[in-house]
Amino acid sequence: MSETLYDVVIVGGGPAGSSAAIYTARADLRTIVLDKDPHAGALGMAHVIANYPGVRSGISGMELLLTMRSQAESFGAEFAREKVIGLDLREHVKKAFTASGKMFSGRTLLLATGSMGKSSEIDGERELVGAGVSYCATCDAAFYKGRVVAVAGRTGEAVEEALMLSRFAGKVYLLCPSSSFSAPREDMERLTFQPNIEVMFNSRITSINGSGSVESLSLSGKDDPLPVDGVFLYLTGSSPVIDYTGGQLDSTPSGCLDTGPGFVTSVPGVFAAGDVLCKEIKQAIIVASEGCRAALHVDKYLRGRDKARSDYH
Numbered sequence: 001m002s003e004t005l006y007d008v009v010i011v012g013g014g015p016a017g018s019s020a021a022i023y024t025a026r027a028d029l030r031t032i033v034l035d036k037d038p039h040a041g042a043l044g045m046a047h048v049i050a051n052y053p054g055v056r057s058g059i060s061g062m063e064l065l066l067t068m069r070s071q072a073e074s075f076g077a078e079f080a081r082e083k084v085i086g087l088d089l090r091e092h093v094k095k096a097f098t099a100s101g102k103m104f105s106g107r108t109l110l111l112a113t114g115s116m117g118k119s120s121e122i123d124g125e126r127e128l129v130g131a132g133v134s135y136c137a138t139c140d141a142a143f144y145k146g147r148v149v150a151v152a153g154r155t156g157e158a159v160e161e162a163l164m165l166s167r168f169a170g171k172v173y174l175l176c177p178s179s180s181f182s183a184p185r186e187d188m189e190r191l192t193f194q195p196n197i198e199v200m201f202n203s204r205i206t207s208i209n210g211s212g213s214v215e216s217l218s219l220s221g222k223d224d225p226l227p228v229d230g231v232f233l234y235l236t237g238s239s240p241v242i243d244y245t246g247g248q249l250d251s252t253p254s255g256c257l258d259t260g261p262g263f264v265t266s267v268p269g270v271f272a273a274g275d276v277l278c279k280e281i282k283q284a285i286i287v288a289s290e291g292c293r294a295a296l297h298v299d300k301y302l303r304g305r306d307k308a309r310s311d312y313h
């Protein structure tokens with residue numbers, strides 16, 4: 001058991017949790033970040049980050065994450081490799097229990113465990129993530145200028161992402177796994193104006209092929225593989241990681257935490273930031289800013305300030 005009472009226990013050390021730790025530690029709040037595995041988070045998995053301001057082009061998500069972490073550590077934040085499996089939110093002091101049998105106590109908790117896709121279902125998907133398999137056109141479209149890509153999915157998100165990719169790629173195959181899309185009519189109309197998008201109905205990917213990077217897709221009912229340089233998957237969606245909260249916090253029907261501008265959950269003293277929140281756009285810069293703002297609200301709560309504000313030293 002950890003004897004230390006922390007001012008803030010941050011669960012999840014991705015860009016949201018690490019940015020929050022920079023701010024809470026720098027505000028002289030005793031801070032620990034519990035993270036099960038940096039490679040398991042969305043930023044840790046990102047092969048190349050090219051759109052985060054102030055960092056050289058081509059940096060990997062992991063390098064960016066380690067820079068954020070060491071910055072937080074330089075201000076006194078502690079990091080522990082721990083998987084949180086349960087919380088006790090009933091008392092003023094909040095408790096986080098980990099898989100290794102430890103308990104961490106905090107005057108506040110800040111949840112930043114991100115959002116993860118459901119597990120890989122297609123042969124070759126896991127091996128080629130970051131090497132042509134992507135889940136985010138906003139992140140990766142610019143790497144496919146003039147190249148051939150496929151988008152798989154039947155939702156409005158899949159159609160929107162295909163439209164977005166068509167501005168960069170030379171050719172976009174939109175592979176709908178069934179006989180129709182479930183997408184807004186306006187998006188479907190826009191599809192007809194994009195000559196470089198080819199819609200293929202009843203097209204299920206049975207395997208993603210390539211050695212080192214994506215080269216082709218095998219499709220159900222087709223003998224020849226479809227040659228592509230990349231594939232964007234929108235087949236399963238992703239869900240905020242809140243299983244360890246044991247239903248103690250209010251969440252929306254889609255499973256995200258809706259905190260409002262103060263970043264506080266339905267339990268006072270429990271804050272949240274990052275992709276675990278309800279949001280339209282998932283990007284590192286957005287969650288880093290949320291980590292900062294949530295940290296300032298933690299500081300406001302603990303110090304009884306009338307409003308959240310940053311102090312410059």
Ligand SMILES: Cc1cc2nc3c(=O)[nH]c(=O)nc-3n(C[C@H](O)[C@H](O)[C@H](O)COP(=O)(O)OP(=O)(O)OC[C@H]3O[C@@H](n4cnc5c(N)ncnc54)[C@H](O)[C@@H]3O)c2cc1C
Nearest residue numbers: 012014015016036041042043084114139274275282283284
């Ligand atoms: C493949 C890919 C490429 C991307 N490319 C870009 C890009 O180019 N540019 C961009 O801006 N954004 C990109 N994104 C989006 C961006 O990475 C995410 O929006 C961002 O990382 C979310 O940050 P987060 O801190 O909320 O969660 P995450 O980065 O997912 O971090 C959550 C952390 O919590 C930990 N965790 C989870 N559960 C527990 C638990 N129970 N106990 C302890 N720790 C736990 C995880 O191990 C992880 O370290 C990409 C995402 C993916 C998946």
